[in-house]
Amino acid sequence: MKKYVLTERGKFTFAILLIVLFLILPSLLLAVWALTTNTSNELNQNGKDVASSEAVEEDTPDLSEDALDGEDDDPAPVKPPLTDSITFDLDAGVMVFLYSPETQTTLDENTFARIGEILTSPKNTSTAKIVVEIPQLDDDNMLKLTTAVTDAFAEHGVSINDIIFLVYESDPDALTFKISITFQ
16 A cells, blocks of 8 residues: 655645635635625615606706706716616607716616606607617727617617617717617
8 A cells, every 4th residue: 555645845735725715715706796796786776766757848958967067166076876867758758868888888777667668658659760869989888888778678679670879979078978769
């Protein structure tokens, strides 16, 4: 019978394996769990329902970052709450919401729900196209935004063929943008 002796190199390798198994792996698992928990909690907290009686005036209000920031001469820009900034008129078939490509890759739950509601508008006929006005952004952020919008409509059974994107010139320093949905 052969006797095996653990060399210094073997002891070192064994110690490294123990460190990985008992310290690093559980730490990574806890970090991933904490991140996913925070994300789902934020979605639940941001999913506040806006009263369905909210309506858009004849002239859609300016929801750009400058209008929401007010006239403060504060050097730090104030980020508007995105979930409470939806204007909506079911009869006119108009919905306006804010989107921030720096912090969003999908639409929040409230906006997603409102898209489902706007699809029940009398303006959404069998021949109507959905017109989505979006800002001119760099390629990466434009992809994020169009994917978020098309994914939200797809979840409500709308084909990408029924969506028309119109691009408007935006403020190059803006972080939050107005997105408008109407029917044509």
